[in-house]
Amino acid sequence: MTAETLPRPVPASRAAAPPSIEARRLSKRFDGLAVVSDMSLEVAQGEMVGLIGPNGAGKTTMFNLLAGSLRPNTGEIWIGGREVSGEPPERRIAHGVARTFQIPRPFAEMSVLENLLVGAQRQHGERLFANFLAPGRVRREEKASLDKARELLEFVTLSPLAHQPARVLSGGQRKLLELARVLMADPQVILLDEPAAGVNPALLEVLIERIVVLNGQGKSILLIEHNMEMLSRLCTRVVAMALGKPLAQGSPAEVAADPAVIEAYLGGGV
Structure with missing residues (x-):
């Protein structure tokens, strides 16, 4: 499988199954400030979905909610048909959900x-x-x-x-190391936080190829990414958010051309 190979549409049998991971009207406030507000999304079994938005849109907070490092003030999180809203990260991993971070922090001397x-x-x-x-x-x-x-x-x-x-290790190699460490837990859902950030073009191709292979093995993937060219190669569906709220969803081309998305980016978000 090459990096240019796009994921196939989700088969009807998968689409009928419970989503691998689902957020239902999540909200998260810090000192009264709503960082995520009434945000819903889902990733079907074997699907690869991109999550985009301007800086400050609430994307990383969404990841923290899905991974269990934050608890929502309101709303529900479901994994494979099971509600896990109040469960900590180690329980999310046990249910098959693992995540990477925008800035990998390996144990430097190990x-x-x-x-x-x-x-x-x-x-x-x-x-x-x-x-x-x-x-x-x-x-x-x-x-x-x-x-x-x-x-x-x-x-x-x-x-x-x-x-x-x-x-x-270089920045790109640290991203590859973190991906491999996540795979040690045998996750069925992988949350990738800006995997392309700080990665040189050669290693980015390696990373993209590995993500495609993992998705081809049936793993569901949700990735935050600013690189729309990368998302166009990887994802059949993109969800956009701004000011902590859902903004648009559709194919990468549809979302990139959506006037509300263009306005959110030109306006600088929050």
């Missing part, structure tokens, strides 16, 4: 490989007594995690740097 191993989930070795009561199981899980981490480093083209400290 090796690239060790950074991936941090993302392994449900390890019995993290429990004190399991190391004494079930050492064989702990060793098997550690080996499986190590094998998986090495495979993911190969997937994101970082294998030659596996034993280098993460501080030596």
Whole structure:
């Protein structure tokens, strides 16, 4: 599969299933200021959706709500037909939702490989007594995690740097490392926060190709991105928001040409 390959439309059988992730009329206020207000969106199973808006539109706050690091003041969040509005991030990960950040912050002095191993989930070795009561199981899980981490480093083209400290990575390589670390949790829904930001053109192509492959494997993806050319290559649907509210949705071309979206960008948002 090449980077130019667009995702296929969501099959009817998928569209009939519960959305992978859904926000229903979410609102979030900070000291009385509404940062997100009556915002709804959904991502169908196997769909790739772009989320756009001017700076200050509330996109990252939406991600924080969906990922569980913030709780909404009003509204509901559903994952695969199950309401999770009050659940913390670790429960969202257990339900198959993981996210990246606009600015990756790897553990700088740990090796690239060790950074991936941090993302392994449900390890019995993290429990004190399991190391004494079930050492064989702990060793098997550690080996499986190590094998998986090495495979993911190969997937994101970082294998030659596996034993280098993460501080030596470029901005684009850190984005690839963070994607690989997210994949250690086997998510079915991936929230990507500005994956193209600070990435040179060569590594951006690698990143786009990997996102297409993941979507082709059936993973649902919601990405915040200012790069409309990238969104046009990746997404069949884009949702625009401004001032914390829904503004428009449709194909990338339709949304880019929408007068309300143009006005929001020219007006500078908030």
